[in-house]
Amino acid sequence: DADVTQTPRNRITKTGKRIMLECSQTKGHDRMYWYRQDPGLGLRLIYYSFDVKDINKGEISDGYSVSRQAQAKFSLSLESAIPNQTALYFCATSDGDGRRETQYFGPGTRLLVL
Amino acid sequence: GENVEQHPSTLSVQEGDSAVIKCTYSDSASNYFPWYKQELGKRPQLIIDIRSNVGEKKDQRIAVTLNKTAKHFSLHITETQPEDSAVYFCAASRGGSYIPTFGRGTSLIVHP
Numbered sequence: 001d002a003d004v005t006q007t008p009r010n011r012i013t014k015t016g017k018r019i020m021l022e023c024s025q026t027k028g029h030d031r032m033y034w035y036r037q038d039p040g041l042g043l044r045l046i047y048y049s050f051d052v053k054d055i056n057k058g059e060i061s062d063g064y065s066v067s068r069q070a071q072a073k074f075s076l077s078l079e080s081a082i083p084n085q086t087a088l089y090f091c092a093t094s095d096g097d098g099r100r101e102t103q104y105f106g107p108g109t110r111l112l113v114l
Numbered sequence: 115g116e117n118v119e120q121h122p123s124t125l126s127v128q129e130g131d132s133a134v135i136k137c138t139y140s141d142s143a144s145n146y147f148p149w150y151k152q153e154l155g156k157r158p159q160l161i162i163d164i165r166s167n168v169g170e171k172k173d174q175r176i177a178v179t180l181n182k183t184a185k186h187f188s189l190h191i192t193e194t195q196p197e198d199s200a201v202y203f204c205a206a207s208r209g210g211s212y213i214p215t216f217g218r219g220t221s222l223i224v225h226p
Contacts, residue, residue, distance in 0.1 A: 031212050040123065042203060042218040043158070050212070059115075090157065094212050101146055101212050105157040 003027070004106040006091050012112045013081050021076045021109050023091030031094040032074040033103070034058075034066060036087040043090065049074055081113045116141040118206050120217025128225050133194050135220045137204035138186040144206040147187045148214065149178060152201045161202075162189070165209065194224045 004025045013019050023032065034046040045058030047066040055066060063085060067075045078085055091106040117140040127133050137147075145166035150158040164171045164178045164187065171178050175194075180187040187206075191198055201221050205214035 040218060042120075043216040045213070045215075048213065100160075100163060101148070101207065101209070101214070102160045102163075103148075103150070103158070103214065105159070107157050 004091060004093055004104055006089075006106040006109050008109060009107065010110045012114065014114050015082055017081050019078045019081055019111070021089055021091075021111070023074045023076070023106055025072050025091075025093045025104075025106075027093050027095070027104060028071075029093035029095050029104070030071060032068070033092040033094070034064075034074070034076045035090045035092060036060065037090060037108075038087050046076065046089075078113075081111075083113045086111060086113045116144060116206055116215040118204060118215050118217040120204050120220055122220060123218065124221045124223070126223045126225065127194050129194060129196060131194055133191045133198070133222055133224075135189045135202055135204070135222070136186060137188070137206070137217050138184075139206040139215075140185070141206070141208070142185065143208050146207050146209040146214075147178070147180060148205050149176075149189050150203045150205070150216075152203065152219075154200070158203060191222075194222075196224050196226050198222060199224045 007022045030051050033048045035043045044060050046064050048056050049068045065077045089109045092103045120137045148163035151161045152158040175192045177190045201219045203219050204217040207214040
């Protein structure tokens with residue numbers, strides 16, 4: 001099955017550490033996104049990329065960076081993690097076929113920053 | 115930018131009752147409105163969407179209505195079942211932008 005996968009699924013780290021979250025997809029979609037989910041705050045967009053050479057900031061990009069290594073891979077980095085970056089992080093892709101603009105989410109990475 | 119407000123944040127119903135979740139948006143240029151369902155511990159998944167050239171769309175027990183003038187849209191679930199228990203997110207975007215703005219979510223609890 002074509003899918004969106006994320007690694008790691010769970011991660012505990014300490015304040016000040018650098019951490020990378022990885023996302024891979026076999027859907028063949030050009031558009032990829034990183035969101036964070038916090039209770040009561042919904043899904044907030046961190047960064048998005050519409051092709052390999054395209055990187056755009058979302059609503060809450062401060063403290064994060066991304067890399068689009070290939071059409072199928074989009075990584076999110078926290079250069080110096082802080083406790084308020086504790087959250088559930090989702091990668092997503094979009095097919096952009098013009099009929100629907102469905103977001104296909106990965107399983108999520110639960111991050112705890114101590 | 116777009117701002118999407120979603121209410122209520124929590125909704126508790128008895129099995130068989132109807133449930134309604136409401137969203138408002140601020141950008142009059144938004145014309146694509148999807149709804150996602152997130153079961154406990156799972157990823158959000160699209161359940162229904164509507165474009166602004168349509169006032170209502172139905173799919174079995176779920177329906178979405180859109181009022182462009184008032185800039186609000188709603189999700190209606192009839193004959194609720196325990197498996198409908200989940201967090202529901204509305205979203206709005208300008209068609210073709212592929213950048214949705216999500217509401218904060220509604221936790222629907224269906225009591226058997």
